[in-house]
Amino acid sequence: MxxxxxxxxxxxxxxxSSDVGIAGFLRKNIEEFLMMTCGITAEDAFALRSELFKTYGSSLVGLRARGYNIHPDDYHSFVHGRLPYDLxxxxxxxxxxxxxxxxxxxxxxxxxxxxxxxxxxxxxxxxxxxxxxxxxxxxxxxxxxxxxxxxxxxxxxxxxxxxxxxxxxxxxxxxxxxxxxxxxxxxxxxxxxxxxxxxxxxxxxxxxxxxxxxxxxxxxxxxxxxxxxxxxxxxxxxxxxxxxxxxxx
Missing domain, CATH: 3.40.50.1000 (HAD superfamily/HAD-like)
Structure with a gap:
């Protein structure tokens, strides 16, 4: 049995496999979303993404916890919708x-x-x-x-x-x-x-x-x-x- x-x-x-590289493109898209949403530089977006992940486990969760009124569909369409799925x-x-x-x-x-x-x-x-x-x-x-x-x-x-x-x-x-x-x-x-x-x-x-x-x-x-x-x-x-x-x- x-x-x-x-x-x-x-x-x-x-x-x-992680070797496909999708995660790297995802991180880039998240950082661009943070730049657009928070009005920050690319360098600050890199630091913020890392901070949100360590603290909240997700950039979306972290942004919502910090008071940003973000609809999950908007977030996902930006960070996932632009991924190179052909990889x-x-x-x-x-x-x-x-x-x-x-x-x-x-x-x-x-x-x-x-x-x-x-x-x-x-x-x-x-x-x-x-x-x-x-x-x-x-x-x-x-x-x-x-x-x-x-x-x-x-x-x-x-x-x-x-x-x-x-x-x-x-x-x-x-x-x-x-x-x-x-x-x-x-x-x-x-x-x-x-x-x-x-x-x-x-x-x-x-x-x-x-x-x-x-x-x-x-x-x-x-x-x-x-x-x-x-x-x-x-x-x-x-x-x-x-x-x-x-x-x-």
Missing amino acids: AIFDCILFDLDDTLY IRPNPSLRDLLQSIPQRRIIFTNSDMVHATRSLERLGLTGCFDGIICFETLNPDLFGSKIVLKPSVTAFNTALSISGVNPRRVLFLDDSEKNIASAKAIGLRTALVGRRRRKIAEADYLVEEICELSRVIPEIWSSAMAHEEVTSEVNSRFSLRREVHELSA
């Missing part, structure tokens, strides 16, 4: 891997639905997930007094409530150490994703690349007695897909 009933996947820098390439190997997972698969991201949908389309992963928990899901009242996002425990509890699952039978994958720590604190099994990540106490697994999931966490597919056969099958499919993908690149 599988030990997980549901797998929650972060999106950005988890389902595609995100289709990943048929990952699609095969995800479709082989027997448990429910749910995206859990702080990003807005438009960005999540567009990113999944670029990756070729449309239809691979049973649901998307995103900014709008966590914040149905867009002008609510408080914005809820990972790594807050409230965000995780909301995601679990929506998913209707026992936290101790959920696997959560994310590239953020803070998010992993929050997930572990409420009982989830956790996998930290990223090539340059170091193993932390709150992470049950360390996954350098998402396509290594079958090697690092074979128990997703089967009980301990059968996992070697399943892992071999999944890895064979992945290797074949990768060879074809590399030849056609």
